[in-house]
Amino acid sequence: MKPxxxxxxxxxxxxxTTTDTRVKVTGLSNGTAYTFTVTATNTAGTSPASTPTAKTTPKTG
Known part of the structure; x- marks a missing residue:
């Protein structure tokens, strides 16, 4: 597995998927509320998903 x-x-x-601390998720719709979960992978395997984040809504400008 790749970390x-x-x-x-x-x-x-x-x-x-990233190895950086910054994340850019493309293809989201403006005005739609999203939550995010994270899993981590290393030599021990893949973790369970995190607790979902609070809702956030992308918008332009």
């Missing part, structure tokens, strides 16, 4: 984290948006299930 890193996977961030998953709900609703929609959009994901991004």
């Amino acid at each position: 890193g984290t996977v961030h998953t948006a709900s609703p929609g299930g959009k994901t991004t």
Whole structure:
């Protein structure tokens, strides 16, 4: 397994995988509230998903 984290948006299930501390999830809709969960992977395997974040809503400008 390659070390890193996977961030998953709900609703929609959009994901991004990174080894960085910053995350950019593309393909989200403006005005839709999302929560995110995180799993981590290392040589020991993959963790259970985190508790979902508070809702956040993307918007332009």
